[in-house]
Amino acid sequence: MSLFFRLLLLVHLLSFCLSAQQSSISGLVTDAEGAGIPMATIALQANDGGVVADVDGNFKISGLSAGQYTLSISALGYTKQGIKVSLKGGETKILEIQLEESSAMLDQVVVTGTMKAVSRANSPVPVEVYTAEFFRANPAPSVFESLQNVNGVRPQLNCAVCNTGDIHINGLEGPYTMVLIDGMPIVSGLSTVYGLTGIPQSMIARTEVVKGPASTLYGSEAVGGVINVITLDPEEAPVVAADVMVSGWGEVNTDLGLRARVGERAHSLLGINYFNYQQPKDNNGDGFTDVTLQDRISVFNKWSFDRKNGKLFTLAGRYVYEDRFGGELNWDKGLHRGGNEVYGESIYTNRWETFGTYQLPTRENLTFQFSANGHDQNSVYGETVYIAQQYVGFGQLTWNKTLGSHNLLMGSSYRYTWYDDNTPVTAGFGDDANVNQPSRIHLPGAFLQDEWRLNDHHTLLMGLRYDHNSLHGNILTPRLNYKWNSKHNIDVFRLSLGNGYRVANVFTEDHAALSGAREVIFAEELLPERSWNANLNYVRKFYTQSKSVIGLDATAFYTFFNNRILPDYETDVNAIIYANLEGSAVSRGVSLSLDWSTAGGTNVNLGATLQDVFTEEDGVRDRQLLTETFSAVWRISVPWLTRHLKFDYTGNVYGPMDLPLLGELDQRLAQSPWFSIQNLQATKTFANGMEIYGGIKNLLNYTPPANSIARSFDPFDRDVDFAEDGSVIPTANNPQALAFDPTYVYASNQGRRWFWGWRWALR
Known part of the structure; x- marks a missing residue:
């Protein structure tokens, strides 16, 4: 074999060895408390490559060559983040990436179920939360009408002449539903019939619904459930x-x-309906x-x-x-x-x-x-x-x-x-x-x-x-x-x-x-x-x-x-x-x-x-x-x-x-x-x-x-x-x-x- 062919073979072998030394990026995507974020997406911006993290937030991208890479990490409910990574041949880079929660998707804080602020996911009492955006999908002039698209809740007309009504929860009639404003029993008794109108919609941040008896916290009337405006x-x-x-x-x-x-020291909010x-x-x-x-x-x-x-x-x-x-x-x-x-x-x-x-x-x-x-x-x-x-x-x-x-x-x-x-x-x-x-x-x-x-x-x-x-x-x-x-x-x-x-x-x-x-x-x-x-x-x-x-x-x-x-x-x-x-x-x-x-x-x-x-x-x-x-x-x-x-x-x-x-x-x-x-x-x-x-x-x-x-x-x-x-x-x-x-x-x-x-x- 001539010297030329020997040198050519050596070059191919070296190239093969270098190419075999592939690099990879692995790591963990977490939230601010260090908990893994399930199903986060880790994309390579230079090409169409990328992976999806598992339910614990772990991921690995293999088969990479040496060089510079830009990762784009995103997850529903979190702010997207970009990271630059430099890889050497055969290197495995291990990252821990922390994403900030998006203000629009933060886990809702509820108060109605236990009478104190707690994350909805951590509440031992099931609480349904309906935001102002939910009600704007079908705008109505009163809370009474707004609740018509809430599952298990039905505004019921009681009179064909004056059109007064009440709120049914899971089939229980209006007197069994307690309506609160900022946690206070405002709408009850005589006002059950007429008090559900006139709450300015522009003043409502959210409405929380608890289905089932809540008399232990709220007393009489909270038999069928609670609606907290x-x-x-x-x-x-x-x-x-x-x-x-x-x-x-x-x-x-x-x-x-x-x-x-x-x-x-004082802040005022005035609403007129x-x-x-x-x-x-x-x-x-x-x-x-x-x-x-x-x-x-x-x-x-x-x-x-x-x-x-x-x-x-x-x-x-x-x-x-x-x-x-x-x-x-x-x-x-x-x-x-x-x-x-x-x-x-x-x-x-x-x-x-x-x-x-x-x-x-x-x-x-x-x-x-x-x-x-x-x-x-x-x-x-x-x-x-x-x-x-x-x-x-x-x-x-x-x-x-x-x-x-x-x-x-x-x-x-x-x-x-x-x-x-x-x-x-x-x-x-x-x-x-x-x-x-x-x-x-x-x-x-x-x-x-x-x-x-x-x-x-x-x-x-x-x-x-x-x-x-x-x-x-x-x-x-x-x-x-x-x-x-x-x-x-x-x-x-x-x-x-x-x-x-x-x-x-x-x-x-x-x-x-x-x-x-x-x-x-x-x-x-x-x-x-x-x-x-x-x-x-x-x-x-x-x-x-x-x-x-x-x-x-x-x-x-x-x-x-x-x-x-x-x-x-x-x-x-x-x-x-x-x-x-x-x-x-x-x-x-x-x-x-x-x-x-x-x-x-x-x-x-x-x-x-x-x-x-x-x-x-x-x-x-x-x-x-x-x-x-x-x-x-x-x-x-x-x-x-x-x-x-x-x-x-x-x-x-x-x-x-x-x-x-x-x-x-x-x-x-x-x-x-x-x-x-x-x-x-x-x-x-x-x-x-x-x-x-x-x-x-x-x-x-x-x-x-x-x-x-x-x-x-x-x-x-x-x-x-x-x-x-x-x-x-x-x-x-x-x-x-x-x-x-x-x-x-x-x-x-x-x-x-x-x-x-x-x-x-x-x-």
Whole structure:
């Protein structure tokens, strides 16, 4: 072999050896606390190479030549980071890369489940969080309407005439739902019917929903669940915010917000909401307004104060005035209000609220919370006049202490409720029959909660509350919660067991009891309702190679009632009879929610609930009226990034509900049909942050049957013959034996309509 060929062979061998000395990069992608970030993407910017980290954040890129490389590391919920790496031949570079959480994707902090701030993933109580962005996908003028796309939560209309309603959670009716504002029991009692409107949407930071009894922390009314409307921090709110929306029906809703710094230590947030609808429509031809006329203004003001010790001090107040009317189209306020010539339901509401939080200047973590509200209602239902006032004062002192692996929360509270109206509820008895006797209820209580973190994967929460009701005596409500989570909270399992109670005030909760169409009868003294509840919740996160995150949330729930108070609409069509159930009542079912977020900004939220709500008495099982067995909701948000556009498609679908018929001859449907309300919206965002949005509500133009109001042509029952027992006698003019009744209602009469709005915030 010649020298030339020997040299050539040597060069090839050396090249082969050098090429065989390939380099690699391996490492770990972590968050700020050192925990591995699952499924992070590590890309080589110079070419299309790269890998996806495993569930522990580990990665390795092999087969690299010596040289300079730029890595791009990204993960959903974290800020992208670039790193330059220099490799020698045959070298293995080991890196530890820490990513910062994106402010838009931080794990939400919740307070409703345990009455203290905690990461949602670490909360032993399942809490659902809905941000302002979620509700902007289907903008609405009130919290009541906004909740229509929350899985397992349904705004229920209770009257086809004045369109008042309440919030159902897992099939349990409105009086079982406690509505809080910044953790304070503001919306309850008399205001349950009318107090859910008028909270300025521009002031809402998020809404937290807890399903199942929460009486251990919040006392009476928190039987079915809690909805906590959390308002913005005055220091973090936009300097100026405005949102104006109009609809094809003539509705106008305006939200205004203003943030100001007052002096060196005070921050103020002012919010004003004005809603007006004054164009009566009767598309179904029954002679009544399809939607109530409303003129409502709400003023909200929240203050926060900087203290030298860094402790919290906030103070807030709200005032709401509303003039609401529904009824026959020829009704005149000056001529017919409270009369028996033309039927109308007219409600004037004046309401004020104040609430706040003050952390005591002590070494221990002591917090005092307080609230007070007054509600003045002047209303007529046909010729029935209902005048009522209610004042509620509430104070609560809590002590939060960590002892090793135990996080203790102890508290004492006092609630005073004063209620008066012009009905027999507050009338005297015997010799004092002509003397008005307002209701006064004192409710002192104390509670203890221990959140015991057994280890990184197991948490146990135990709680007990004691209340003394001045009318019903001592009441104990225990709770037990257990949480297990896998590494990185990819799998979370929660078990909740609890007891709830409720002291009912029928006149302040059931609008049908106030309607001029029926007389209210109490068959016995009403005892407090008691319930036992069990919830089993499982949450799972999936990370895909396309940088998407899919979250599944499945829950099975079961609630058993003693002494449940149920209205009887069927024994006497002219009356509502209230009594404690001698048997039992059950609400049970399953729900499943899916959340899918992509790196491109698309968000999909799907949810479905299957439930069975019934009572059993004397061996007879009856489904609860106006309660669906199946419901589903969805929200699909798709951005068009290059055009700064976003499209939102939202909707719900409900299965059949049993409806309150007025007798065997009533030919109206005994069950509602399947129905769906769907909405479409487009939003254009400009460079200065201004947004213009618009779309169509109720795309399918669904409305209930035109005969929902029985005998709407005879609202004062002038041509109705009654037997001695109160039943209606069939006649030639009334062959179905009906009387005027507006309680056969399960959906709004408001059909398809366009809407558009303008929104802007200066930060």
